[in-house]
Amino acid sequence: MTEAPAPPAERVDRELLRIAFILVLGTFMATLDATIVSVGLDRLTEEFDASVAEIQWVSSAYLLAVVAAVPASGWLAGRFGGRRVWLAAIGVFLLGSVLCASAWSASSLIVFRVVQGLGGGLLPATGQALLARVAGPGRTGKVISIVAVVPLLSPVFGPLAGGSVLAVAPWPWLFLVNLPIGAAAVLLARRYVPVVDPAPQRTAFDLRGALLLSPGLAVLVYGLTEVAHDRAVPAAIGVVAGVVMLAAFTVHGLRTRSTPLVDPRLFARPPFGAAALALVVLGASVFGTTFLLPLYFQSGRGMSAWEAGLLLAPQGLGAAAGSVLVNRTISKVAPRTLVVAGIVLIVAGTAPFTLLGHGVPDAVVVSALVVRGFGMSMVGAPVMNIVYSRIEPEQLPRAAGALNLLNTVGGSVGTAAVAVILENRLAATGADVPAAFGATFWWVLGFCLFAAAAATRLPRTQPRKG
Structure with a gap:
């Protein structure tokens, strides 16, 4: 039985656009900070007289903290209200930024990056859920299509921004640059972002789930990172321990009578399962590339x-x-059509990179990247609109947390996977570095095709507006 056609989408007015702009500032800071530091690792290695193995934890610690924080975002927003949690997350993120800029050693910087990552992990999911709640189902698609482009832009412009900062300022400004953005976001949010009441039925915090899910994800990502660095023993311990803890969380989530931190049953609800799988694989492809x-x-x-x-x-x-x-089209075109078309464009934009071993001109590289970027923007927003428009308002924070968690984990797993594949290809091809990269991009293409298969299970019709 097919769904009735949706009525015309409601107009996105200036007030909602202003709220979207304010909330996206938090997402911009959090996602940009994950990559802006990458170009400064050499400078930090010299500054703190640290080894490469030690200084890479400046990036890894932030990522692990983000992964650990995301699962709690849904419960926090439901318990204390979305705006309050979002403002608190901005505060934690800015505190971490100041501490990072004041670091006196590599070890202290790594610890302070954890503080920064805990705040940064809460911002995207909390901001999206709050925005979807304010917009309502009739306007969610259009407004999400505007803000969803930010996580796609940040990994691209992060290294460029980091290089620009280091060209004119010392390394602490990699972190201090967040302060004016965060301060503006807080002031604007307190004035213009409406208060959204907490969930009417307050649930107890799932402590057992938190002790299994967040550490399990962090340990798994750590293990995958160690695989990428060819350290067999810590890699095996991390991956096995992470998988066991996540399996235990799944069993707990299915059996508990209280509300779990992330409900595994969400993934069995169409179209959430297909949407989640598409986001995981897309994250692996995007961040891997x-x-x-x-x-x-x-x-x-x-x-x-x-x-x-x-x-x-x-x-x-x-x-x-x-x-x-x-x-312009998200309220008129079927979600599956947009998502599948977007993945096809990503495949078309990725294919030239499989030929790197044969020499690819800069003009082809630039054209392929434009096509990839265009396709990427056609996937995230429609997928999130599908979920946010079909779920009860009180469930929005948990759904947003689950989607952001899967995208983050997909990106982490994808990056670790292509790093391992690249290492093997480099060993096999010897001095032919372009050929090794070209062979690795065949795996990225495989991720895209897997995402396309998941996308075919998305709805043919628009969600009902209510």
């Missing part, structure tokens, strides 16, 4: 970090252009 291309430009073609970041910029421009199209 964002990891591979700068590395190829620098190690395979001898470019500087600034040049590599500049060559990646067309992907961000494509994503911005695609978001305009999605904003």
Whole structure:
């Protein structure tokens, strides 16, 4: 039985756009900070006289903290209200930024990055849920299509922004640059973002679930990171321990009579399961490519970090252009059509990189990145609109937390997977670095095709507006 056609979408007025802009500032800071530091790792290695193995934890610690924080975002927003949690997360993130800028050693910087990551992990999910709640089902699609482009732009422009900062200022400004943005976000939110009441029925915090899910995810991501660095024993311990803890959480989530931190049953509810799978695989593809291309430009073609970041910029421009199209069509075109078309464009934009071993001109690289960016913008917003428009308002914080968690984990797993594959290809091809990168991109294509298969299970029709 097919659903009735949806009535015309409600108009997105200036007030809602202003709220969206304010909330997206938090997402912008959190996602940008995950990558802006990457180009400063060499500078930090010299500053603190640290080894490469030690300084890479400046990035890894932030990522693990984000992964650990996301699962709690739904319960916190339901318990204390979305705006209050979002403002508190901004505060924690800014505190972490100040502490990072004041670090006196590599160890202290790593600890302070954990503080920053805990705040950053709460911002995207809490902001999306709050925005969807304020917008209502009739306007969610259009407004989400505007803000969903930010996580796509941040990994592209992060290294470019980091290189720009280091060109004119010392390393602490990699973190201090967050302060004016965060301060503006807090002041504007207190004035313009409405208060959304907590859930009417307060639930107890799922302590057992939290002790299994967040550490389990963090340990799993740690294990995958160690796989990428070819450290067998910690990798095996991390992956096995993480999988066991996540399996135990799933059993707990299905058996508990109280509300679990993330309800495994959500993934059995159509279209949530298909949407979640598409986001996981898309995250693996997007972040895997964002990891591979700068590395190829620098190690395979001898470019500087600034040049590599500049060559990646067309992907961000494509994503911005695609978001305009999605904003105009998201209420008129079936979600599955948009998502599948977007994945097809990602495949088309990824295919040229499988030929890196044969020499790919810069013009082809730029064109492929524009096409990839355009396709990426056609996936995230429709998928989130499907979920946010079909779920009860009180469930929005938990659903947003689950989707952001899966996207983050997908990105982490994808990055670790392509790093391992690249390492093996480099060992097999020897001095032929472009050929090794080209072979690795065949796996990225495989991720995209898997996402396309998941997308075929998305709804043919628009959700009912209520």
